[in-house]
Amino acid sequence: MTVLVDRQTKKGPWVDQLKGRTLIEWVEDRTPGDSRLEMCIQCGTCGGSCPSGQDMDHTPRQLFAMLRAELEEEVLNSNTPWFCVSCYLCTVRCPQEVKITDIMYTIKTLAVADPRTHANTARDFSETFIGYVDRFGRSFEFGLASRHALSHMPNSVQGVMELGLGLLTQRRMDLTPTKIKNLPQLSKILHRAKELEAEL
Ligand code: SF4
Ligand code: SF4
Numbered sequence: 523m524t525v526l527v528d529r530q531t532k533k534g535p536w537v538d539q540l541k542g543r544t545l546i547e548w549v550e551d552r553t554p555g556d557s558r559l560e561m562c563i564q565c566g567t568c569g570g571s572c573p574s575g576q577d578m579d580h581t582p583r584q585l586f587a588m589l590r591a592e593l594e595e596e597v598l599n600s601n602t603p604w605f606c607v608s609c610y611l612c613t614v615r616c617p618q619e620v621k622i623t624d625i626m627y628t629i630k631t632l633a634v635a636d637p638r639t640h641a642n643t644a645r646d647f648s649e650t651f652i653g654y655v656d657r658f659g660r661s662f663e664f665g666l667a668s669r670h671a672l673s674h675m676p677n678s679v680q681g682v683m684e685l686g687l688g689l690l691t692q693r694r695m696d697l698t699p700t701k702i703k704n705l706p707q708l709s710k711i712l713h714r715a716k717e718l719e720a721e722l
């Protein structure tokens with residue numbers, strides 16, 4: 523598998539690509555097609571259309587303003603791209619045809635590869651989810667919720683456990699993960715997708 527960046531050495535193709543370039547240039551290059559990010563007129567239509575807006579640290583409009591201001595660390599640590607549910611409503615409503623949803627994916631790619639985001643809880647949650655999909659072909663809700671609560675929400679562990687126990691006794695959730703039938707086939711698809719992403 524092609525690795526974007528080694529987390530320990532902080533070396534890899536991604537780091538080389540970023541050298542001497544601003545974050546906004548990198549995002550524009552890395553987003554498939556023309557991102558049209560520079561065309562944003564800060565009208566706010568995207569944020570007003572977004573069903574996840576209430577949970578986001580920044581609206582898409584704010585995130586793009588931060589990108590222009592080269593606030594790299596703030597952009598990479600924002601939970602906004604991780605709360606994007608890829609509904610594309612903002613993209614179809616944007617008067618400037620900015621590829622907002624695709625840019626969210628680009629920022630996530632960058633955030634995953636950047637060691638400065640190690641404390642980003644939204645990224646960690648997403649990576650835990652992907653880890654279960656890699657290993658079992660599906661999510662494992664009990665493990666996902668308990669691990670996230672223990673790592674990031676210690677004060678709410680008791681409440682999460684009570685909720686989990688209720689779901690377990692109602693047989694709405696499994697105590698152990700189960701693999702899908704044809705995991706090797708899914709693994710091949712995921713492996714190829716990662717290779718294609720690294721080639722972009
Ligand atoms: S809707 Fe488009 S132009 Fe308006 S703030 Fe959002 S990205 Fe910028
Ligand atoms: S695609 Fe993402 S950012 Fe755009 S409206 Fe939907 S959830 Fe919000």
